Amino acid sequence: MAPLSNMKRLYRNNVATFRSSPIAEISGALGDLGTLLPLMITLAVNGSISLSTTLVFSGFFNLATGVVFGIPLPVQPMKAIAAAAIASHASERETVAAGSVVAIIVLLLSITGLLHWVTRIIPIPVVKGIQFGAGLSLIISAGTSLLQPFTHHWSFALDNLVWAFAAFLLLVFTQRASRFPYALIIFIVGVILAIIAVATTHRHFPHFRVWQPYVEIPKWSADAIGMGIAQLPLTTLNSIIAASALAADLLPDLPTPSVTALGISVAGMNLLGCWFGAMPVCHGAGGLAAQYRFGARSGASIIILGLFKMLLGIIFGETLLDLLKAFPKTLLGIMVIAAGLELCKVGQSLNYGASDLWESSVDQNQTHYRRQRDVSDQERAERWTVMLMTTAGILAFKNDAIGFVAGMLCYWAYKFADWIESKRGRESGERTPLLHT
Numbered sequence: 406m407a408p409l410s411n412m413k414r415l416y417r418n419n420v421a422t423f424r425s426s427p428i429a430e431i432s433g434a435l436g437d438l439g440t441l442l443p444l445m446i447t448l449a450v451n452g453s454i455s456l457s458t459t460l461v462f463s464g465f466f467n468l469a470t471g472v473v474f475g476i477p478l479p480v481q482p483m484k485a486i487a488a489a490a491i492a493s494h495a496s497e498r499e500t501v502a503a504g505s506v507v508a509i510i511v512l513l514l515s516i517t518g519l520l521h522w523v524t525r526i527i528p529i530p531v532v533k534g535i536q537f538g539a540g541l542s543l544i545i546s547a548g549t550s551l552l553q554p555f556t557h558h559w560s561f562a563l564d565n566l567v568w569a570f571a572a573f574l575l576l577v578f579t580q581r582a583s584r585f586p587y588a589l590i591i592f593i594v595g596v597i598l599a600i601i602a603v604a605t606t607h608r609h610f611p612h613f614r615v616w617q618p619y620v621e622i623p624k625w626s627a628d629a630i631g632m633g634i635a636q637l638p639l640t641t642l643n644s645i646i647a648a649s650a651l652a653a654d655l656l657p658d659l660p661t662p663s664v665t666a667l668g669i670s671v672a673g674m675n676l677l678g679c680w681f682g683a684m685p686v687c688h689g690a691g692g693l694a695a696q697y698r699f700g701a702r703s704g705a706s707i708i709i710l711g712l713f714k715m716l717l718g719i720i721f722g723e724t725l726l727d728l729l730k731a732f733p734k735t736l737l738g739i740m741v742i743a744a745g746l747e748l749c750k751v752g753q754s755l756n757y758g759a760s761d762l763w764e765s766s767v768d769q770n771q772t773h774y775r776r777q778r779d780v781s782d783q784e785r786a787e788r789w790t791v792m793l794m795t796t797a798g799i800l801a802f803k804n805d806a807i808g809f810v811a812g813m814l815c816y817w818a819y820k821f822a823d824w825i826e827s828k829r830g831r832e833s834g835e836r837t838p839l840l841h842t
Contacts, residue, residue: 411660415475415704418659422703432586433701434710437479437692439741440543443551444482444491446729448684453490453500455682456726457616460718462683466674467711470688471704473670474662476652478707479692480674483507483685485636495628497682502623504685506633507640508675514641515668524646524664529761530788531812533752534795535647536690538808540748541800543691543741551738563598569735576743587743588699591736599731608727616719621682636685638806644671644687651690653760654751655697694751695744755792756785791816 423430449456466480483504490500514520555566572591579585603610623629645667653661662670671687678686696706717725756762762777780788795812799805 411475412473415660416472418475419471419703419705419708423705423709426584426700426702428586428589429584429700430703430706431700431709432589433477433696433699434706434713435588435592436477436695436697436699436701436740436744437481438588438592439547439551439695439737439744440481440484440689440692442729442732442737443734444484444487445684446726447491448482448487448500449723449726450730451491451494453495453497454684455497455621455723457614457718457722458618458678458682459684460714460722460725461616461618462674462678462681463686464711464714464716464718466678466686467707467714469711470670471706471708471711474666475704476656476659476662477693477696477701477704478648478652478662478688479696480686480707480711481689481692483636483640483687485639486632486685489632489635493628495632496624498621498624499626499629499632501621501679501682501685502625502629503632503636504675505623505679506625506630507636507685507687508672508679510633510637511640511645511668512672512676515665515672518665520641520645520664520668523641524649527646527809527813528791528816529650529759530755530791531795531809531816532647532650533755533759534792534812535642535799535805535808536651537749537752537792538796538799538805539643539647539689539691540694540745540751541796542803543745543748545800547738547741547745551734551741555735563602563731564733564735566735568598568733569739572736572739573742576739584700586700588740591740595732595736598733598736599728602731603728606731608731609724611721611724611728613720614722614724616722618681620680623679638804638809640671640687641668642805642809643691644689647690648688648693650760651693651748651751654754655693656702659703691744691748694748695740698743698747699740752792755788756780787819791819 445454445456445459448454449459463480470478470480486500486503486507489495490503495503511520514523552566552569555561555564555569575590576587579587600610602608645664649662649664649667652659667688674686678684701707757777757780762780791812794815795808797808798811799808802808
């Protein structure tokens with residue numbers, strides 16, 4: 406976790422940031438709803454998680470994350486587990502067991518130092534490729550699952566492409582207004598439309614129902630273990646490694662969470678929540694990019710979100726389902742696209758500003774400073790190719806692990822070519838003097 410010496414600094418930054426721009430922080434807190442709501446609602450409807458417990462526990466994790474890390478680090482669903490649980494209608498016990506499998510493995514990788522070691526040997530172009538691929542995956546998923554179903558359906562007055570187009574125009578015209586409360590406005594409009602939809606149908610409004618926690622023993626079946634193993638590459642690469650790198654890029658003035666700290670955080674959240682029916686959760690580069698894009702600059706944003714979620718879970722719980730299901734999916738789709746675009750932007754620093762391009766130097770006055778090293782055109786092209794190879798693997802196979810392997814193979818192929826060239830150069834250099842004696 407963040408060192409205790411940073412806690413006071415992070416607290417002061419949280420308070421100062423919220424006081425200076427409260428609307429932007431609240432707006433940023435809502436930036437990741439496009440990922441959270443569809444998966445959480447579907448899992449709850451299928452009986453794969455407890456909605457009330459998920460709101461309370463994920464809200465508490467939001468609060469703790471904001472205090473400990475001091476940045477708008479999201480708490481979002483484990484997507485691979487969620488997708489598999491939805492497809493197979495997995496039971497609540499199997500779903501939480503899958504999350505605990507990931508938690509145990511990630512905890513072992515973190516406390517043994519293996520996660521930190523893995524991070525040091527992964528080249529920056531591969532990390533950027535994972536982030537770039539995650540961004541494009543968000544955009545594609547928004548189009549296919551949230552927007553495309555409405556292409557031929559205009560009869561839904563409260564949720565159609567007209568609302569999507571209006572939200573898109575607002576997004577485009579506020580691009581340079583980085584603290585414009587876009588997500589807050591879209592959220593308020595969406596809630597109003599959802600209320601109208603519930604009022605005009607046979608669905609029910611939320612009503613008072615106090616949260617009643619219960620203990621749920623995870624069922625570690627073969628299916629549950631399989632779902633956990635399938636989630637592991639996504640969690641380690643995107644939720645931990647890419648999230649840590651993105652935090653350093655977006656918020657360089659704040660302490661960057663280490664991969665070990667993030668790994669322990671992910672493990673702790675799921676080892677605690679799995680006994681009560683809470684949805685398996687993790688952090689993620691996409692959610693961080695989304696909350697940053699919509700105005701969040703400190704941990705205050707997710708502390709507010711956490712308190713709000715806990716309040717809803719304790720007071721309303723499962724009675725929120727009808728209202729949440731009525732929230733316009735077209736508006737969520739545009740928010741997801743904006744988050745994906747923000748995450749894709751990290752690729753622009755690949756050949757200028759990336760952390761592996763800086764080196765220490767000393768000037769004439771013996772003053773130490775850091776400067777950007779010169780990068781040849783060939784190296785720029787190779788770094789770009791490695792990043793795109795990683796991204797291509799992720800998009801083509803919809804699997805972060807395959808993208809990672811593709812990127813690493815491409816990187817080491819270039820390294821092997823460099824080694825061959827340098828060996829040939831040494832051999833020709835050794836023979837040259839003999840020819841001229």
